[in-house]
Amino acid sequence: MALLKHIAEEVLGRDKAVLLWKRIDVIGDIAVIKKPMHGEVSIEDLRLVAGELLKRLPHVRSVWLALGPVGGVYKVRQNLVHLAGERRTSTVYREHGAVFLVDISKVFITPRLSYEHLRVARLVKPGETVVNMFAGVGIFSIIIALKSRPSKVYSIDINPEAHRLMVENIRLNRVERVVEPLLGDSARVVSESLRGVADRILMPLPDLALDYIKYALEALGGRGWLHVYLHVDYEKGKGHLRRACELVKSRVEERGWRLIKSNARVVRSVGPKLLQVVVDAEVERYG
DSSP: OHHHHHHHHHHHOHHHHTTSOSOEEEETTEEEEEOOSSTTSOHHHHHHHHHHHHHHOTTOOEEEEEOSOEETTTTEEOSEEEEEEOOOOEEEEEETTEEEEEETTTSOOOGGGHHHHHHHHHHOOTTOEEEESSOTTTHHHHHHHHHSOOSEEEEEESOHHHHHHHHHHHHHTTOTTTEEEEESOHHHHHHHHOTTOEEEEEEOOTTTTTTTHHHHHHHEEEEEEEEEEEEEEOOTTSOHHHHHHHHHHHHHHTTTEEEEEEEEEEEEEEETTEEEEEEEEEEEEOO
């Protein structure tokens, strides 16, 4: 967001402003700033910037700093520091006509996946069964239910708080007949309850996606689609999208499946020379 850089230059000067990430995540009425790239920018500096953000973005009521990376068992923002405005982490987030209850301290959400949520929903064909292996508060699952005509979306997450919010979000968006929330590790849930049921699998957790491809294949009914989200190093001219497709192909083929076709696209930048990409792969079991 250019506004953040502009405000930082006004408040802190250009030398400090260049150390800040240019983007902020605005989630409902909460803004989240990422940790600066270097330590020369203090918390007090950022509080000055946050105060100006509140003045210029009237729909924002609270500003937080994500001091640590996304991590931990439940893959949430680490070490959130309150900078300005209301001291709360819960909000209502809206996207593509759907409404979601979220808590940025307990679940991970970024509006930078908004295009991806709708893109995947538009790929889902009428009557498909979808398994979302890392569903969070249910954004992918609910938007699929609202924007396409799946027969069923199994929506899995291991985080109890994400599951609780997902249940509420399913109710708020009136998709109870389509989206089924499931609490637990998706590897166990698939192996115990969802073997061979799916036409399409979503894997929007880069830290685990490659290792969980074997469980995703268990959930497919012999042929179908995988949407595998990965982090890849970026270096100009080095074929980062091709490498992502090759990683998925290798994991699929080592499980006795065939990659029919695949393509990849950049989803977003997540750090210096680090990209999140998605590989859309159609696969089929041999024999």
